[in-house]
Amino acid sequence: MADLDIDDVFDTLGFGRMQLIIFFGCAIQQFYVTNEQFGISLITVAARCELNIGDHHLSWLMTAGLIAQVCTSHYMGFKSDEIGRRKLLVITSTLTIVTSFISSLMPEFWSFLVMRFIVGCFLTGPGMALLTYMGEFTKIKLRPMVLNFLCYSIGISMMYVPASAMLILPQDINLKISGDYAISGWRVLSMTNLLPGIISLLMLLPMPESPKYYLSVQKTQEALDALEMCCRYNKGKNVTLKSLGIDSVTQSNLRRDSLVPHKNFFRRIWHDTKPLLQGSNARYMLIVIGIMFFMFATGAVLTVWMPRVLKMTNEIEESMILCDVLKAYAAQNASTAVSKLICSLPFIMAAPVWLDSC
Template structure:
């Protein structure tokens, strides 16, 4: 009689071996490209500001177009990945986004550039939705937070890679191809390499099980077995003749396309709502503020007098930003990259002794401290450090929260779940980006004084977005405490 083997138990037998290392490498390279497109793009905008006449309101248009299209398309890619597989979405959406980004580097004026960046964002979200799900489904449960955090080292590497190249390319005075265009093309190189490597890798065996394809799931696991344990070892020799996993679909024949979403929003409503708020907050802070940090940093270097952020913006933001960005202007972004990489490495160390929830709460407290520091800091380096504290811990917290979501949600719902919370994350980027762009240079002091009277009552400098992120960070920390502990997560996974 054929016995059913839990796929996670089989992964425990096979260990974290050669196959997982290759998959981790491919995902890390793809993540580096995605970060080039989302975070490193701030450097491209700074380099293109003069040629394409990118003023502050146009920065809002660029960021809103890119992340708005991501928000719109997230659910579509989640649906497709649950129906047709994670790997197909990664490869097809990724290569299309690569092509559109390369075309955007050739656009002669702002609006055509904006259009292609918006289209590229539509397809980039396919990789945002699927990359962590794909990696997690080849990794045993106990290692997921650590492995996904290691993959996130790519964010720090991207934040070093882009400004390092920019320091060399942006000062070049070439016609007709400007340095920022070459930089945008170079940003696509990791994506091309990672996606070509992904073509050679198998589809997720857990996806195959979720759609009832036992034969293909066994074939993939045989491939993992040979790669990890040697050619002489087979699943049969390990006593594995069939596979299953907890919490499969109630009916593989269900044709209602909204059935899985209804299941997700009923059986997992409490957790999904908490993740909505967490991702809205942390994504908004982590992805929208780097663009403004770089612009404020460039502006601060043009002003000899030491001023607080709000005074600097009020007095000097209407001036034209510097067009010649040399390597000296890229020192701060490169430093930022090393800080992000260092925090992710620190996270790996902390996860040896601490639970995910504890690490997330610690990082949220650091972000709150960074928000408070911007109320009164007037030294340019301390302002930069304050921005680092606001941006980087939320980025790291996002990865840990993502791994927790993947553990909580069944395989056949993961694509949609990650798509929905990614939509909320992109909504957070849009809201905070629009908020900063519309208020930063016009009503900074009006906003500041109103917040002082209504919320704080203290007489010191405070940006509205700084206080806002501090308040939502506090609420976000409280919501993290509501999430289940590691023990409860494991119990939920085993429920059938």
């Protein structure tokens, strides 16, 4: 047992206290990421009058964060291989929390839009790195189940955000700061969405970097130090790797060509991207992209759709199907052309025109 593969080392160390801390830290971080991704829908509804947001402005806000995530997600994946999973997670999570807090204080639409775009740019960091970080601390046999349970926090967030909105938005919160500027309900709701991110950040700060990352960049001693820490967390303070017969570790499935440096930034990104487009990796990547597309296409817009549709049905006395409700409501508050567009494209993200006029 002098020279073990790292997956065999994790089999020996088991799924113990360190993995549980990382699991709950990453799960709460995923909770926070989903708060930011889908919570903006309800915040946008509540902030419409105060920020004087028109219908087309609402479309921009709904899409700005997601466009930012599409633009930066690939770079964040590359960066996690360059600087480490935990380091990227901590840096981007901190920046996301700070910029999201600043966005909740913005006094008018354009500054709010810019800040939400910046939030989206940083949000892909923790959104991507947390699954990799958790997976690399989990033995192969448990990895699919652990990552599956971790993703349950997405559903919990989708209940947390509307529940928080139901509690906060009906309250008469109007803390005057200066002139017409005040801390109102939607700002408090936005700040409430930050709490899981702060908690998870505090949980993950004491944790080590992934030993698999260290091995991938030929930092064997740092990998051993991280495994030593894991050993003490899981087996007790008096147990060391040497006492378990582990003197060194290897990573058998490491791509050797990944160690070849490229001076050109774009060549480095292409070098790390190319394997995703080859063999079975391409098929799995397309499946994941399809799943994510439908999750965002439905989840992000339904948080605005359903509260709005329910209010419409209360205002229209007749029993109607959805498109007829929208047409009847549009006859009173919007143009018929927009109503037809909504009915023909029910999942388009640029369609939150069902809000009350201020």
